[in-house]
Every structure is written in structure tokens, then in C-alpha cells.
Amino acid sequence: MARSCRSRCLVWEDVTVTLANGKKEKKNKCLVSGLTGLAESHRIMAVMGPSGSGKSTFLDALAGRLSPQASMAGKVLLRGGSPPPAGEKSYVTQEDVFLGTLTVKETLYFGARLRLPELTTAELDEAIDETLTKMGLEECADNTIGNWHLRGISGGERRRLSIAVEILAQPQVLCLDEATTGLDSAAAFFVVQALRNVARRDGKIVVCSIHQPTDDVFRLFDDLLLISAGEAVYFGDSQGAVKVKKKIRVKFN
Numbered sequence: 001m002a003r004s005c006r007s008r009c010l011v012w013e014d015v016t017v018t019l020a021n022g023k024k025e026k027k028n029k030c031l032v033s034g035l036t037g038l039a040e041s042h043r044i045m046a047v048m049g050p051s052g053s054g055k056s057t058f059l060d061a062l063a064g065r066l067s068p069q070a071s072m073a074g075k076v077l078l079r080g081g082s083p084p085p086a087g088e089k090s091y092v093t094q095e096d097v098f099l100g101t102l103t104v105k106e107t108l109y110f111g112a113r114l115r116l117p118e119l120t121t122a123e124l125d126e127a128i129d130e131t132l133t134k135m136g137l138e139e140c141a142d143n144t145i146g147n148w149h150l151r152g153i154s155g156g157e158r159r160r161l162s163i164a165v166e167i168l169a170q171p172q173v174l175c176l177d178e179a180t181t182g183l184d185s186a187a188a189f190f191v192v193q194a195l196r197n198v199a200r201r202d203g204k205i206v207v208c209s210i211h212q213p214t215d216d217v218f219r220l221f222d223d224l225l226l227i228s229a230g231e232a233v234y235f236g237d238s239q240g241a242v243k244v245k246k247k248i249r250v251k252f253n
């Protein structure tokens with residue numbers, strides 16, 4: 001790998017994740033194998049690959065949230081800059097889990113009260129207003145989130161709220177699994193644009209798995225890690241992947 005770390009970055013070295021064999025199988029199953037790379041602050045990285053290729057497993061390994069059956073070899077390190085604050089890594093899952101009867105602002109308020117108990121009410125209000133603006137949620141701040149029988153905010157707004165809850169705690173690294181799944185192209189663009197702003201303006205490291213991005217959405221990413229059957233088949237500048245002349249062979253599981 002020819003890249004070096006110019007600013008703070010998240011480095012993964014030879015990361016391999018295996019699943020302990022069940023009673024029927026003889027061998028351990030390898031979910032991702034020998035992944036090495038880095039994600040820099042101020043940049044946003046896309047993790048792409050076919051379904052079952054190991055994207056979620058890789059993000060779980062980065063965020064330190066692998067299931068107990070999985071074991072990891074290799075290292076994940078945060079390098080450069082001053083010592084990171086507590087809770088340096090945050091993870092946004094595929095599913096948005098909210099209390100449907102709360103408003104957007106109330107959700108952020110309760111999240112902040114739990115994660116940032118040291119803040120005064122004035123500081124909390126300021127942090128919440130700032131986060132609402134960053135994620136473009138000001139317009140729906142007082143709207144109810146909604147659930148199966150109560151119409152609420154849109155799918156794109158729900159996704160941005162999931163991200164807002166995480167960035168409130170000011171993590172250095174933000175990992176997102178399928179940040180835009182289920183959204184139309186305009187909503188997906190808005191979500192990734194908001195993430196790119198978080199990376200650019202706040203100097204965060206953003207790593208995000210994504211399925212079938214449109215051209216416009218793909219262009220928002222600085223870097224790309226393409227995984228096939230648990231192995232990296234491309235790692236580098238996202239636009240460099242578009243220029244690769246030689247055909248990249250992707251193995252389907």
C-alpha cells in the first residue's frame with residue numbers, strides 16, 4: 001500500500017476475522033482476510049462489494065463490535081494528533097432504532113443527556129442546535145419521529161437523525177453500515193453530503209458501507225475500499241477506481 005498517514009488516521013493492519021466452527025463444520029469460516037489500509041481525517045471512505053462479501057464484518061472489526069463468535073487477528077489503531085477523547089469510535093447500524101413518539105429534538109436531547117452527562121443545559125442546547133444544523137434537520141426538529149401507526153419524519157431524515165445521535169458525542173471515527181439503504185437517490189445524496197461535511201469541517205474520519213450509489217453519490221467519496229469474498233480488490237482514491245482500465249474481477253459468494 002503506497003499511502004501514508006498525513007493527519008490523524010485510522011489504520012488497520014492485516015485484519016482477518018474468522019468465525020468459530022459450528023458442530024457440523026470442520027473448519028473455521030474466514031469472513032474477511034488480510035485487510036490492510038487506512039482512513040484519514042477530513043476524508044470519507046466508501047466500503048463496497050457484493051452482498052455477503054464482508055463489509056459489515058469489516059466495519060464491526062474497525063469499531064470493535066464483532067460478535068462473540070467471531071475472532072479477529074491483526075490490528076486497528078488510531079494514529080496522529082492529540083490523544084482522542086473517550087468514545088473515539090461511533091457506529092451507525094443498518095437499522096434506525098428510535099422511540100416513535102419522541103420528536104427529533106427530544107431524541108437528541110435524551111441521547112445527549114446519556115452520552116454527555118457533564119454538559120450544562122445551556123451547553124447541551126448549543127450542541128443539539130449545532131448538530132441539527134450540521135445534519136440539515138432544523139426544519140423537522142419538532143416533528144414526531146413516527147412508527148408503524150404514526151406518520152412521522154421521512155426515511156432520509158431518520159437516517160440523518162441516527163447519524164446526528166452519534167456525532168453529538170464528538171467521536172473521532174464514524175463508521176456507518178449501509179448509510180443509504182432504502183433511500184431514494186436524492187435522500188441518499190443528502191445523507192452522504194452531510195457525512196462528507198462532518199468529515200471536512202470537523203476533521204472526522206468517516207468510513208461507510210454503501211450499496212449501488214448513483215454517480216453523484218459516489219463522487220462525494222474521497223476513498224474506496226472494494227471487498228470481494230472477504231478480500232480487498234481495490235483500495236485507494238475513489239476516482240482512481242473509475243479510471244482503472246483493467247477489469248476488476250469480483251467473486252460472488
Ligand SMILES: Nc1ncnc2c1ncn2[C@@H]1O[C@H](COP(=O)(O)OP(=O)(O)OP(=O)(O)O)[C@@H](O)[C@H]1O
Pocket residue numbers: 019031049050051052053054055056057058067069253
Ligand atoms: N455471526 C455470524 N454467523 C454466521 N455467519 C456470519 C456471521 N457474521 C457474518 N457471517 C457471514 O459472513 C459473511 C459476510 O457477512 P457480512 O454481513 O459482513 O457481509 P456484507 O458484505 O455486509 O453483506 P450485505 O451487503 O448483504 O449486508 C456472510 O456470508 C455472512 O453470512
